[in-house]
Amino acid sequence: MSFSNAKVLSTAPLANDDAKWAKLVMLTYTDPKNQERTFESAERSTRPEGYGIDAAGVIAILEKPTGPELILQKQYRAPVNKVTIEIPAGLVDPGETAERTAIRELKEETGYVGEVVAASSVMFNDPGFCNTNLQLFHAKIDESLPANQKLETNLEEDEFIEVFHVPLNNLYAECKRLEAEGCAIDARVGMFAEGIECAKKFKLLGA
Template identity: 60%
Template sequence: MSLSDAKVLKVERLSSEEARWTALKKITYVNVDGTTRTWESAIRPTRPAASLVDGVGIVAILQKADGPEILLQKQFRPPVDKITIEVPAGLVDEGETPQQSAVRELHEETGYVGEVLEGEMGMSPVMFNDPGFCNTNLNMVHVSIDMSKPENQNPQPKLEENEFIECFSVPLTKLYSECRRLEQEGFAIDARVGTLAEGIEIAKRWKLN
């Protein structure tokens, strides 16, 4: 089996009764000029009651002798009908903190065991993926992976039956150029990866420390 074997066969309308992971809402609100208007929105109904976020994205950095590398994934995504370049990610379970969710999802999807960075660098503010369309949100959790530890020598993911994920890593300094190259090869670039890559290039361009 190969990720390239996956493809969309059919696209059709989905009734609200059939939907498990998304729901459509019509929002009535008062605009800044005092007029009453409506807005169409999608929501993810699976967010735990005690959680502020739906899920986490994981910036997992491999500590290598020749420089830090970011752990990325290739995964077929039906909504775009392409293999997408992503960071490890997942939904927060009931009773989990975002940090706990990130460590768990990282181990399940990649086999690596990592530690969340201390202080403010450990977790981003709450980030909304596409606030003009849906209320889905997440924290980006920053995790360091010590490659000298025995558990990280031969990582074995524990994927669910319907998950097919390929992991690879890219030097942080080359992330932007790799995104460009992968896009030219036909891959879709997840916004979290692309934004991180662009941020690194901005830091280079403006010589930020």
């Protein structure tokens, strides 16, 4: 496998009837002054019926003797035509909770077995463009467990993921370095790095 092989070959318009994962809709709404307006929006077609969350992501940290390290992954994403730096994440399946999705995706994409210890609020990815959202989960990983001794992933046929770890203390600088190499930084990773830098700067929680 080589990410250098991955590239967009062409682009073309896509009708909603031909789309599997998403659709475009025209919204008609009233603004705070009760004036009627319209807005173009994108929506996922995969959100489980009766469930308000599209996807789950995992903040999984390995507690190393040299300091905590965040589990990240490289994955080519055609919409940006770049290798992106991401946390493990995936869509919620029908009949599944977002928490269960998080643990499943962590195992499938990285091989690690983890335990959820905290959950974020539901985050909306780009509310000026679409209604898609995601919930983040913090996972505790016990590296002494037999299941975490020999890591085995279970990727889809069209998934190509490279897993790596970054010391939390160096996450901001590492994002800058990877961007300079041509990678795209996923917003969740970038904002996590920004949060760590803010904690350092303003000496929050002893950072």
